[in-house]
Amino acid sequence: MKTALSRSLALGLLLLAGNALAQSTPAQSLPEWEKLTPQQRDALIAPVRERWNSDPDDRPRMLEHAQRWKSMTPEQRRQARKGMRRFEGMNPHQREEARVLFLRMKDLPPEQRKKLRDDWKAMTPEQRRAWIQKNAPQDSRQAPPPLPPLPPR
Known part of the structure; x- marks a missing residue:
């Protein structure tokens, strides 16, 4: 981060x-x-x-x-x-999503990057949040702060 x-x-x-x-x-x-x-x-x-x-x-x-x-x-x-x-x-939440997506995508081959982009576009906000938490770096130097709660619908 x-x-x-x-x-x-x-x-x-x-x-x-x-x-x-x-x-x-x-x-x-x-x-x-x-x-x-x-x-x-x-x-x-x-x-x-x-x-x-x-x-x-x-x-x-x-x-x-x-x-x-x-x-x-x-x-x-x-x-x-x-x-x-x-x-x-971007707001802080969007920046965190962008960081995690970038770190995940940067080493993927182009076809897998495209698939992840397509999957991302199809996800609900809850699914995106879960994906970000699952794929956030575990390294303490890059560990992102906890994501804020989703706004009520």
């Missing part, structure tokens, strides 16, 4: 810094990295520097995430940003 949230926060902070820079200057006039002023570079990396310094245990994951991001195609990056925006708009 912490890692997914940390990833979202890191990417979000980086995107916010980039958005702030982009809003102050038209995109067409922004130079290559090497031609940015020290102030522009600092505006882009300050959020990452702050997280890097404040959480030494998270540094290996941050570095791995940066390397993975660099190797992504523009389309994969677009999809990642889209997913991050969707995740940010």
Whole structure:
């Protein structure tokens, strides 16, 4: 849970810094990295520097995430940003469901992923809740908090 949230926060902070820079200057006039002023570079990396310094245990994951991001195609990056925006708009219960589904689906072959998505869409809220509780990680580092009770019908 912490890692997914940390990833979202890191990417979000980086995107916010980039958005702030982009809003102050038209995109067409922004130079290559090497031609940015020290102030522009600092505006882009300050959020990452702050997280890097404040959480030494998270540094290996941050570095791995940066390397993975660099190797992504523009389309994969677009999809990642889209997913991050969707995740940010979710309530805590929806986020927990998304985390558990992601952790379960990430290692499945495509045909099993499709089946799980189809099964998920057909489930009632009670069935989804039971599935989440059954499939939530047992590792104490990733163990999600207990899910809130379902709202009355």
